[in-house]
Amino acid sequence: MKIKQLFFGLAISLNIAAYAQESKKEVLFTIDNKPYYTDEFTRVYNKNLDLVKDESQKDINHYLDLFIAYKLKINKANKLSLQNNPQYQAELASYRTQLSKDYVTDTKVTKELIEEGYNRSLKEIKAAHILILVDENAAPADTLKAFKEISDLRKRAVNGEKFEDLAVKHSQDPSAKDNKGELGYFSAFRMVYPFESAAYKTKKEGISQPVRTRFGYHIIKVEDIRDNRGEVTVSHIMIMKPANNPTTTAEKAKSTIDDIYQKLNQGEKFEDLARQFSEDRSSAPEGGLLSRFGSGQLSSEEFEQVAFGLTVPNSYSKPFESQFGWHIVKLIEKHPVKTLEEAEKDLENKVRKDDRSRLITNSLNETLRKKYKVVTNPGLYAKISKAITDSFYGDEWKMPGDPAEYAKPLVTIQDKQINGTVFVAFLKNEQIAKSTLKPLSKLIGQLYDKFVDQQLNIYYNENLENEYPEFNAVMEEYRDGLLLFELMEKEIWEKAKTDTIGLANFYKEHAANYQWKMREDVIIASSTDEAVIKKARKLLKQNKTAEFIKKELDATDKVNVMINSGVFEEGNHALPKNLKPKTGVSDVVKEGEYYFVAKINKILPAGPKTLEETRGKVINDYQQFLEENWVGDLKKEATIQVERPVFERVKQTMQAKK
Structure with missing residues (x-):
């Protein structure tokens, strides 16, 4: 987007906190009786003050002229109905959608949920649960029945009955018959939010009160609480357990993993052995590499324990058994828990995708209903x-x-x-x-x-725009900036590129501005080794090419010499400062740590550039010329009235704050 290139230096700032309104809003000037106010002038001036490089634009009197010219252009764009361009409207709508995201949510609640999620993520909870199913929209009688049933099970657990026995017999979680209600270790964002909250609010070895989720009613037994171990990246080699587990086949699997372990101890590469022998088809082609994971993300607690137990990168475990087979695990990298600042963006995305987002939505809805x-x-x-x-x-x-x-x-x-x-x-x-x-x-x-x-x-x-003056101000700036871009494209930039006759005439009238300094057609060799440069000088005297010199002087594993060639103007940083402008091969000169030698093929005297040699610069200058004349025409078309006493007061206030 060329908006950043406009002379006005319009900066579309998203830093809403930096916005400051003038305590008193007065008419600063009018264009065809349309008023423009002091608050906008001072706000935009202050915001752009550090961005402009031209010191003249920091002069408040000059800046007023620029500001008036800016508003004349916006008025012209509106008169040409550029604001009705569908592409313009679509881009403006897209920007507004992005900007509004900070307003159409409850940022206070969002921040609280992010901090809560982070604080919870510092701990991992090992828990078991019992579930009594009931639909979210179940009839009151069915809901009450489920609640009474889960409450009775909690009472029995609190009174001493084994939680795992109650889970096997009564839990309606299909996996309970096998895992006895065990969930292993988990952290924040791994369970539905109400379940997570109940687990984190329950003490170690305690049993939660009944908690309702979209699945039904749960009670949760918290078995352990530990610090979050972060995440880990590992590779592994796996030999699968046979499906029917006959003794001889199981012994063969154990023997195979032991042989692989012996090969590792003999110095063979882990990745090569994984590709040859690992029966995990998804990771074997990658040398056994697995995606990074945290506690509770794998189906095997034994595997996690071994993986997190490794401490030295590239070390590997002894063979161990899981429910899936035999493994050897190699540690690639440990990833510690991030700081809140590091994790904030990721946590915000998780919050918005999680059940927690309902709290944000409900909070905003409640606010709007009151408002x-x-x-x-x-x-x-x-x-x-x-x-x-x-x-x-x-x-x-x-x-x-x-x-x-x-x-x-x-x-x-x-x-x-x-x-x-x-x-x-x-x-x-x-x-x-x-x-x-x-x-x-x-x-x-x-x-x-x-x-x-x-x-x-x-x-x-x-x-x-009505609710938040700062939002309205940023939208106005962006709206005007887009219009100005469309207008300049139409009235100036395209004309400067396509008006070949006008461009040629402008070049002729200002040819003195487009001059070459003295130039040298040169080959330059450089090295930190003086002996190498002396060899390069000898080869240059023999009229050897740059490619020949590089091939002759560079070693297989080392670059000894660099060659730079081309036509360079006097003062170009590529030319050694002590190089004398004389055709032929120079003496060796030294600058800093480098030695240089140059072969000057030709010296080109100072003189005018052709239009083709400086077209980009001429087009840029022609655009500026057209714009200055165009702004003059716009001023003639409009009636401009500056409120001088108001401007003097504004100027005094702004100067006092510098």
Whole structure:
């Protein structure tokens, strides 16, 4: 984007905290009776002060001229209707969406959840659980039944019955029959949020109160709490256990892994042995390399224990057995727990994808319901509710009658009215979820609340410019910057590139500005070894090429000499400072740690550059020339009135703050 190249130096700043409003807002100047105010002028001046390189632009009087010229251009862009360009509108909308992300969420709650998640991630919990299944939208009677059942199991566990026996007999988690409810070690973001919270709030060897998740009711026994071990990257060699586990085949697997271990001790490479013998087909081609993992991420606790037990990179374990087979593990790298600052971005992404995100959404929705007045049309709501039948549960419902019947305000948020047809369309989309919540009236009420929250968020987003002056200021700057880019592209940049006659005439009139200094067509050899450069000098005298010299003087494993060739202007950093401008091979000269020798083939005298040799510079200067004349024309077309007393007060205030 060329916005950064504009003379005005417009900086689109996302640092909202840096925004500061003037305590008093006055008209600074008008263009065709349209007012422009002191607060915008001082804000933009201060924000761009450190960015401009031209000291003249820091002069407040000169900056006022630049600012007026800037606003003249924006007015011109609007007169040309460039703001209606679909590409412009799409880019502006995309930017607004990005900028609004910091406003359409509850940042306080988000930050608290990030810190909570990080603090929890410093510990790992070993736990077991018992689950009694119950649907999220189950009838109250079914929910109560499940709650009583899990409460009874908790009482029995607290009174001394073995938790694992209760899990095997009563838990409705399908895996409980095999694992006795054991979950192994886990940390934050590994379990659904309510379950995680209950586990972290339960003391070691304690049993949690019943906790409801989307699966049902749980009780959790916390067996151990330890510091998070971070993550680890390892490679492994695995010999699988035979499916039917006959003794002779099992002994063969154990013998094979022992032989591999012996080969490792004899000095053979781990990666080569993994490729040849490992029966883990996914990792064997990569020399046994596994993706990095943390506690609780693998299905084998034995494997994790051995992997985390290794301490020295490239060391490997003795053969050990897991439920999958025999392994040897090699440590590649240990990854310690990150600091909060290092992990914050990743944690924020996890929070937004996790059940925790509901807390953020609910917090913002609650704030908006208090902030804005919401009025429902009870008659239209009742009419729509009556038209919804049980076919809604099967995703087969269609609104009966004429859609025009519902094209009336259903809900009003502040001064914005939303028609019933919008709610009807919302309901049609919600059918896809196939909610089981009953009775139907309760489901409709729940969906209407969700609809209102959605509309509140839309209304809030649409009014960010009114709610937050800093947001409005940044959007105005970006909006104007995009318009200015479109305008300059149309009126100046393209013209300067395509107006070949105008460009040629400009070049002729300003030819004195485009001059070569004296130039040298030269081959330069450099080295830190004086003996090497002396050899290079001898070869240059023999008219040997740069390629020949490199081949002759460089060793197989060492670069002894560097060659640089081309046409260089006087003063170019590539030319040794002590090099005399004389054709032929120079003497050896030294600068710093380097020795140089040069062969000057030709000396080109100072003189004018052709248009082709300096086209880029001429186009740039021609653009600036066109712009200056264009701005003069814009000033003639408009009536500009500067409020001088106001400007003097503003200037005094700004100078006092320097």
